Amino acid sequence: MAWRDAKASRVRLLLFMASIILGIAAVVSIQLFSENLTNNIQLQSKSLMGADFIIKSKQLPSANAQRLIDSLQPDASEVRFVSMIAFPKNEGTKLVRVRGLEGDFPFYGDLETTPTAAASQYQSSGGALVDATLLLQYSIKPGDSIKIGEITLPIAGALQAIPGNNAISSSVAPLVVIPNRFIEATELLQFGSRREYQFFYQQPEVDLERLEERLEPRLELEDAGLDTHISTSKRLGRRYENVGSFLNLTAFIALLLGCVGIASSVNIYIKEKIKAIAVLKCLGASRKQSFLIFLIQIAGIGLLGGFIGTALGIGLQELFPYLLKEFFPFDLQISITAQPILMGIFLGLVMLVLFALLPLLRTWYVSPLEVLRFSGTTFTESKKARYMAIGILVLFLYGFSFWLLKDALFALAFILGVLVTFAVLAGIATLSMKLVKKYFPKGAHFTTRQSLLNLFRPNNQTVVLLVAIGLGTFLISTLYFTKDILLDKTELGQTSQSANLITLDVQPDQIGEVAATFKTNDLPVIDNIPLVTMRMHSIKNELVNTLRIDSTTQVKEWILNHEFRTTYRSELINSEEIIEGEWVASQQEGKVVQISISDNLAEDAQVGVGDVIVFNVQGVQMETVVTSIRKVDWANLQLNFSIVFPKGVLENAPQFNVLTTYAATEEKSAGLQRDLVSKFPNVSVIDLRQVYTVVEGILDKVSWVINFMAFFSILTGIIVLIGSVRTSKYQRIKESVLLRTLGAKNKQILSITALEYIFLGVLGSLVGIILALFSSFLLAVFVFEEAFVPSFIPFLVFIPGISLLVLAIGLSNIREVLKSSPLEVLRKTN
Template identity: 85%
Template structure:
């Protein structure tokens, strides 16, 4: 093509032809660029599809999730006014539910369960799944119980066997598999047992202090739920009741899973960022190798724009193809998420493929590829024809300005995309800032390492050792990008492991003979002596005997609660005004408490105003401080108090903690019940005590904290598995970036190795030089990543979890040697050709 034609116009067909010809010649390297982006796109698309399906399923199944159009519930028997509102709406079904111990007479087993006494044809939407199927329809008429299916398997129970709930013995009608509004997690600690409402009184379990909830279900699809909620919510709140509609429940459920979706989206986005870093690095080396070819084109008359567009078309093509392949993989991957998250979902997830995430995947592949290749591509714009003869290291002022603009565009795009994922500008800013800081730290360590080796490495070291480390700052070296890719991937995985350990450590608090692992609830004053004797008969000590007194707040700082509810400007959280507090009295602090402000009062003087201690979260939510007055309604008796101290309470400690503590000498005569705790060293000892207590005191409930620990650990294991599964994308993308980065410099390394062989170096020396260099990169990159993870996890432990940090050894034993060996293997694979062939033969092949 003539020079005049090249200059006259862009000649789009010629640009595409040149881009295609050059891409065919460099297809291996370009395929590695593409691999860098495919996994990131796959992760983003799979998560987007899953999140969209989750939202749609929640909206479609909102009625089935609740089982009704709306419900009204109350923690106690509804007040007269609340009951009038409930009756005026004509409920179609109702229930009372409470936590209680049940006994299995067949095998002397006992278990803490949640009992639901139902009346009416609940659920109105969705079904009760039972085995046999007929049990769901017949249990009300036959007078049987539906018992959690897993619980029946655990205790080897069958339909027809009996269970004992309080003073009631009732046959099992069937195994309960699912009911609207119930989740696997909620039944892990207290499995569900459903009985007809008419048998509730026979259990004799609804006594003073019992924790119970009354619910009323409505099937009224024609009602305007938004208007109903707006009209009734204030009136019901004033009567300590609550209205829930299926739409508001689905909104809450959606928000709960949005947080999980945001985290998974960010993990996928990090995988995509790693791929883009690989593209930027690989294109940088690729363009360096093409400088002379570009200069030749310009000598022939090609314009800046034409030479720039040839390589831009190549990268855009890579981005589109990578986006298509990544999107296809993402469609397949998102099918896994319902399996991974089924324990956390209260419904069956139906998967549908929508167009939006698919289009987004392809566009994202194109945009991210072009954006991150933009900086190295700008070099083609400023290549001078003179560089056919020599390569200039100088950078023009125009090039510097263009690079600043390109960097600004990349950061703005990343911020915009993160904001779209998180829907919060501050979180998005913090995330982008954190990514930039992490990249900066890793890049800084890489640069410092290169300078340290260059300036301080012993000159007297062996030739192979010296040559291998000096290669870290040779022309076309990959030290910077390799350390960033290896370090960031290792950092992510290690942080996830360390964080999981912090959470698991929190569940292990108190698991020693010095603290309780069995908590006995609802012990009436008249039963205390006999319960203590039962403890002693089982050779178990009474560690704590804690009295509980229920009360509500009547006024805060001389303003009545009803007035505070009506005051929209009051800086008091709503739960404070409606909550029934379970308080206690004692003369000393617990191990999980410490005084933040004021002075602890152990015993109340008769002539003083009652001086109480409150938790810091209560002080904040109630907007009260030292010296402020709070009046409590204690079972109909008003008691005026003053805040004397504010405590910091470790609520994560699975022991009994209280928001409000009275001194001794005040509440001893108030209506109350007790909680007794003990420590059972073995499961056999725990089962023996539970069996004896349930047989003697049916109203008493026992919580075995070891079962709670097991459930929490199981949940955390599932969560960490999901997190690690997503983080796997990041580390796998990092490995592909690593492969691409190392393979990109293959030809430069081959020429260096051939030159060494020509000068007389033996295969063993070349092998040693390469091995030491890549081993250093692998060890340093993974070590830096783990050290950064240690720092970040330590900060999380101190400032977020408020917990001591004992790091796991898994990253040290797995990632450092694993990543190092991987880097070593890839590096050595580059020089196989040099070791097997003569120098002349290799040069002919690579010419």
């Protein structure tokens, strides 16, 4: 009976199936991708690092640290830092990351260069390996020269790839690799210069977990650290977990949307089968038999939909390495595993049955007397059975969300958020029907009255259509608004008061000449900021060395190991505000040194106003007291500081300066950089416009990926929309035939249908955008802490676009009525 009835209703059942195929495809493709990513990270962890383990230090290793490093017999070493370089051939300049290598690094993975021989010969030939993209940008080729500080080296080859490097960091500061023996001759490592020393080890037989446990505490005491390829693998895995969770949830929402459409469509489908079920019961069919007939139908299309969706997901996951290649430091190798495939088939079956369970319960309570009744239903469903079905559904959704997120609280928040969103959309749809019914315009034109009447007539699709349209529009619009918030947050003000060029590592004896160079290039000095480096010696009378080995401390690890760059000034800047205590402009004689710290530092160091911190300033201990805590907008692209001293304290401390200016054109910027590199090789210049371009490019890539995933939701919504509209096709046909029989013209029937679906399309898309505005406003205020200025794109594109789509689907339902005679149509539908 299930098979026979399914053949008669195959078009509608196929639409049910289509509603979940895309959701299953999205879930399966992302699950396969996540598994492949995890496996690739584990397999390639050595190649990503280039060694078995590395010892790092952000300063020249102390005597004790050097003894530890030497005792393990390093196989290679390097010093890395950021600096300006120049190409003598065309006077091009660029901020780069320099790695001075010594030894046969990497031990795992490949140092890829063009020509290939440059990777093995650059050490002996004394040449430089330069980022391939940088060479293309400046029309430089191997054989030309590069000036690094006070030395000029031949370019041995174009650098394509090296372990420990990625595309995003290379976009900001491309990589240049030179032999370590030339580093001293560059004269770039001066006081205050940021540098990092790394020592590489190839010792595959070493127990890395035991080594880390034994060596890490001793290295931390010497301001050094240990990194193993195992810890790198774990760290990378955690970094991409959030991306995977977000993509999983987006796919899950698409699946939920499809299932909601199915629940509504099955509800209409079962309503139309009430008479047939009553006839079956008159002929002796039991409750169980009538229930199983339709349960088998739903389970069958769920199983088939699971197979099709899984097959589609296998194909789709091949796209993700291409879409996300910019974010991975390795080439992703794709393979097929069994778990996501089995999960996709299981989801198709279980999700479809669970969401169809409530409508299916109606078949259990149908009375044989229904066959004699002409309208309405008198049977009542069991509230206990209904609540049990709802409880099973919610528990399953929570369990699946927990499996995706691996966090009980997040899973609960997600389910509650989904339920609230669906409830708001359904509530607005119900309210709209009540308002139209209450204020029904009886004096309006016939076609207008009839179209509005259709919104609350029996078997109407107002709720499911508004939910499908609204949720899809909500997702896409939220993505657009959020992207705008992020871009606005990083936007640079193009005024002469906003610095867009920052010169770093200016030594005290160079300030006058650097300022004169600014003036020569007709550029103003906007800021001259002194920087003093220091470390924390003790926090609230507890030594930092003691806190490092205290497993119970609440102080964050970075606080204990960080070398702070601090400044001194008498006033706040526009990215700061005092949230606790009082700002001290200048130090008063006879008092403990008073400092202001940022709110994140106060939280991570577990200190507040009145607490004492002792700093080690170039070997001299300085006791300070926190007198104020500042809220700092770190997203503001200007120089912000965690620790600010008042005037009258650090003026005589060893320091260097940062000078900023505003260059209106790229030509002005390039001219200044050329002059500074030729006169002051140690000075680095950061062009914030280039940084902004990179940030914007990254955000564009991220938003593109997110939009691609949200496309599954909107496409699923469209299919649900088609399915929901087509489900009520026969009811609409009968109504239209009756109208034609009573004398209605084709134009009137078209107008009635068009007005109804335009109302649904406009209302659904408008509600979705309004919800997106509200959620984006909350994100802007509470997450990004920014003013929210919405984009007009969703209003201009989605409202008319979706309304026209809904209209086209609705009008396609009545083509048969308009082309045929009323009697012919009635014969076909009965």
